[in-house]
Structures are given as structure tokens and as C-alpha cells.
Amino acid sequence: MIDIEKIKELLASSATGYDIELKTGISRTQIGNYRKDPDKVMKMSLENAMKLQNYYEEENKMDYKKEMENLQKDNAVNGRITVYIYENKEECLQELSVNADEPHETYEFMKEELAYLDDEKTIYSVDLGNGMPTYYDDEKEAYDSI
Incomplete structure (x- = not known):
């Protein structure tokens, strides 16, 4: 199931067009077009939507893992x-x-x-x-x- 909100959040994020292109194969030009004209997001191909959503989910998964690793280190020191x-x-x-x-x-x-x-x-x-x-x-x- 495609979650358009995740795609919009990704496009509104600080992720560069270059980074998104490297991870998804979608050109920086196309990423820029999606960012400039939100209506194009609703008209993008299913393939591009899946790539962008997968990228968003993978990046957020990694952030959560980093958050847990930081919690692990902090609490190992403090014993909480x-x-x-x-x-x-x-x-x-x-x-x-x-x-x-x-x-x-x-x-x-x-x-x-x-x-x-x-x-x-x-x-x-x-x-x-x-x-x-x-x-x-x-x-x-x-x-x-x-």
C-alpha cells in the first residue's frame, strides 16, 4: 500500500535530490519536479511511488536504530x-x-x-x-x- 504522506514528507525533508537519486534511481530532475509541483506526486508512477516510500521507510528505520544505539550507550554509562x-x-x-x-x-x-x-x-x-x-x-x- 502506498502512503502518499510518507512520500510528501520525504520530498519536504532536507534529503538532497542527489541522495534520493542514488538510493531510488529516480533522477534529480524528477525529484525537483515533484518538489516544485505537489500535484505531480499524485500523478507519479506506482514504481516511483514505491521507490520513494521504500527510501523514506529505510531512512526512518535507520534513524530509529541510531536512536536506540544512543539510548543503549547513554544508559550503559548511567545504569538506568x-x-x-x-x-x-x-x-x-x-x-x-x-x-x-x-x-x-x-x-x-x-x-x-x-x-x-x-x-x-x-x-x-x-x-x-x-x-x-x-x-x-x-x-x-x-x-x-x-
Whole structure:
């Protein structure tokens, strides 16, 4: 599903036409045309819309990952919360199967709990100090754990 608002937000952002061209293959001239005449956004090809939306989503995913990494570093120093970043669900489950207090039971429970997450999305585990982490995917959706 195409989200025109994401495309408009991308075009209104500080991303340069050159950067967008490199990531999407859409020419800087065409990007400039979309920026100058918002009506052209509604008339763009489905292919261009998908490329621009994918670029927007990838850039925002990366920003969220950087945000979580900064939180991880800051809180490691201050000891307030613990943040773990896993590249995908399997990596998260593998870590739990090795390091949990009761590895097998924890692995099976979390496998079921995280079943709704996309297998390839980055997963963030945030523990606020109560020993009960909350898991987030890179779309910022939360999944409570044990």
C-alpha cells in the first residue's frame, strides 16, 4: 500500500535530490519536479511511488536504530536501563536460548510471544530495570515479554 504522506514528507525533508537519486534511481530532475509541483506526486508512477516510500521507510528505520544505539550507550554509562539490539528475530531468540535463566523454557515462551514479528526486522529489547524487557520491532511496535 502506498502512503502518499510518507512520500510528501520525504520530498519536504532536507534529503538532497542527489541522495534520493542514488538510493531510488529516480533522477534529480524528477525529484525537483515533484518538489516544485505537489500535484505531480499524485500523478507519479506506482514504481516511483514505491521507490520513494521504500527510501523514506529505510531512512526512518535507520534513524530509529541510531536512536536506540544512543539510548543503549547513554544508559550503559548511567545504569538506568538496558537496551539490546538484535538484527532479526532468530538472533534475539538465539541469545535468549543461551543466556536466559531457564534457556529452553524462555526460548519456547519468547518464540511464541515474538511470533507476530517479521522474521527479518530488527528487534530492540528494552529493560527498564525491573527485569521484564519489552521488545520492539523497527516499526516501533511494542511486544511485552515474560
